[in-house]
Amino acid sequence: MTDPILSVRNLNVTYLSSRATLNAVRNVSFDIGREKVAIVGESGSGKSTVGRAVVRLLTPSAKITADRMDFEGKNLLSLSERKMQDVRGRRISMILQDPKYSLNPVVTVGEQVTEAYRVHNKVPHKEAKERALAQLASVQIRDPAHVYDLYPHEVSGGMGQRIMIAMMLIPEPSLIIADEPTSALDVTVKLQVLAILDDLVRDRGIGLMFISHDLNLVQSFCDRVLIMYAGQVVEELRGDELGDAKHDYTKGLLASLPRIGDRRGRLSVLDRKDSWSMPVEKRP
């Protein structure tokens, strides 16, 4: 791995409610350099909570602690909210599952990219528009001038996701947190979006945190894979070494994947161990 862009040690996140406290993330440690690092695990294992904790975008009732959460030499946990907004806007970008909720429905997609450009670069509208068109072309949108004038509901999910990526790249972030960015897309569009993310890591040296529940996908796409279960990282492997997993949970996950050409009758089902579960403490 190259020098880490993000270095996290012993991250803990607790959701507090009036009735119980849930330790959703427990003692999670990892580094991300100029590479693709996957966080995989089943629903509820804490993947999104880790991603959002890094940018401190969790509900106010969530408590975040860590020995260290260093990003470009700054401890993210000790930054003021104002400084943190700056980090979110310029240095770390988030790409979410469904672009429909992130784009403004009453403004054309091109104007949204142009405005995003002007927030970060004080230039006249005409120049910003040219840059926006170039930005759209860079995420493989073939007819940017046509797409520019469309409204969000007029573009497909895959194109919407590419427009989001174009907007995210304007401030030239060094880390992208992508939370299930391709889960809502069909297979061919999914591959296009993955190819764009892959280029960004290779050509621009961006670090990518790729949150997914798709083990098949991450083992071919990512350099390293963190396997989460019940709030903990139970195993960390290189993507191409996933087959050598040691932890029973990872082995169980791999065994439950269907494979083409496999004659096995039934798929195996995970045998859960009590010691793996996420602790919930009842409040008195």
Ligand SMILES: Nc1ncnc2c1ncn2[C@@H]1O[C@H](COP(=O)(O)OP(=O)(O)OP(=O)(O)O)[C@@H](O)[C@H]1O
């Ligand atoms: N705002 C919240 N308030 C209380 N509990 C929450 C909140 N958000 C998440 N949780 C709980 O924290 C745990 C981890 O949730 P998280 O969303 O991080 O999981 P995930 O791995 O991203 O799941 P998925 O694959 O479904 O997106 C779950 O038990 C969830 O119910």
Ligand SMILES: [Mg+2]
């Ligand atoms: Mg999630």
